[in-house]
Amino acid sequence: MNAPAAMIAAPKKTKKQTPRMLEVVRSERITPHMQRITLSGEQLVNFPDDAHGAHIKVFLPRAHQREPQLPTVGPDGPIWPDANDKPITRTYTVRRFDPVSRELEVDFVVHGDEGPASRWATHAAPGDKIGLAGPGGPKPMLGEAQWYLLAGDMTALPAISALLEKMPADAHGQVFIEVSDEQECQPLAHPSGITVTWLYRRVTAPCESTLLLDAVSHLSWPADLATFAWIGGENSAVLALRDYVRRAHGLSKANLYAVPYWKDTYNEERYHQERHRIMDELE
Numbered sequence: 001m002n003a004p005a006a007m008i009a010a011p012k013k014t015k016k017q018t019p020r021m022l023e024v025v026r027s028e029r030i031t032p033h034m035q036r037i038t039l040s041g042e043q044l045v046n047f048p049d050d051a052h053g054a055h056i057k058v059f060l061p062r063a064h065q066r067e068p069q070l071p072t073v074g075p076d077g078p079i080w081p082d083a084n085d086k087p088i089t090r091t092y093t094v095r096r097f098d099p100v101s102r103e104l105e106v107d108f109v110v111h112g113d114e115g116p117a118s119r120w121a122t123h124a125a126p127g128d129k130i131g132l133a134g135p136g137g138p139k140p141m142l143g144e145a146q147w148y149l150l151a152g153d154m155t156a157l158p159a160i161s162a163l164l165e166k167m168p169a170d171a172h173g174q175v176f177i178e179v180s181d182e183q184e185c186q187p188l189a190h191p192s193g194i195t196v197t198w199l200y201r202r203v204t205a206p207c208e209s210t211l212l213l214d215a216v217s218h219l220s221w222p223a224d225l226a227t228f229a230w231i232g233g234e235n236s237a238v239l240a241l242r243d244y245v246r247r248a249h250g251l252s253k254a255n256l257y258a259v260p261y262w263k264d265t266y267n268e269e270r271y272h273q274e275r276h277r278i279m280d281e282l283e
């Protein structure tokens with residue numbers, strides 16, 4: 001039976017915060033489709049040091065701009081520039097933050113130049129500017145539990161890696177990560193009681209892959225342990241897994257994070273509302 005795990009607090013409000021302007025200090029291709037961008041800047045001075053795996057918004061320059069035009073501060077919050085100059089917004093994850101060097105790492109899946117964020121990350125060079133708001137998302141990202149399930153694709157890998165690094169040494173659980181092939185695997189630091197299994201999609205389209213659901217549904221789920229499940233990735237896979245763990249294992253909002261990070265063939269502008277509707281369904 002799943003005892004209720006620690007409560008997930010409401011997302012932090014970022015409405016009145018103005019984004020920070022940061023600068024690229026390093027850009028490295030860590031696997032064939034993962035670009036690690038290290039950001040720095042004076043404006044990271046009060047960035048929290050416990051936000052590993054948390055959500056961030058990044059603000060990217062438009063095609064005619066060298067750097068994004070960030071909002072000014074008004075009495076009721078940020079005042080954004082007109083649509084033509086308003087930065088392009090995407091959601092990413094705090095992979096790692098070092099408060100001493102004031103360096104913040106963000107891992108971008110690079111999937112071609114069609115997506116503005118993927119394009120920006122592919123071509124980013126030291127000195128390039130990017131806006132950043134947050135961190136936000138559930139706090140804590142993982143509720144307390146006796147057994148953890150973490151499952152996701154490459155977009156969730158930065159969060160999964162960051163969460164694993166900070167887990168208590170005696171944590172137990174199972175992690176499934178779906179990537180295209182062996183070359184996308186990364187060495188992960190994790191407690192010895194956590195088993196990490198990589199799943200290879202090969203040529204299957206992300207929205208048609210059932211690898212995560214198949215793996216989780218064949219798992220021998222521990223009886224009588226308080227469980228917390230964390231699921232992130234492509235829309236179809238996240239919804240299928242979310243519905244499975246709710247139906248088969250009775251998980252609910254108190255012990256389940258299930259957020260679709262992207263939807264195949266939809267850009268973020270088109271998918272944004274749908275994602276929020278899906279997240280509101282989780283009670």
Ligand SMILES: Cc1cc2nc3c(=O)[nH]c(=O)nc-3n(C[C@H](O)[C@H](O)[C@H](O)COP(=O)(O)OP(=O)(O)OC[C@H]3O[C@@H](n4cnc5c(N)ncnc54)[C@H](O)[C@@H]3O)c2cc1C
Pocket residue numbers: 055090091092093094107108109110111114115116117118119154155156158159259260261262263264265266267268269
């Ligand atoms: C809370 C949260 C945290 C996230 N953290 C991360 C993170 O740390 N790293 C990360 O890489 N992503 C992360 N994402 C996902 C990221 O926001 C989306 O993938 C986003 O759509 C990328 O923007 P884009 O401008 O590159 O592409 P868009 O302009 O949004 O989309 C253009 C086209 O590319 C497709 N596409 C989008 N993403 C991918 C992908 N990953 N692989 C293949 N095709 C894709 C779209 O379906 C569309 O057809 C996160 C999302 C959320 C909600």
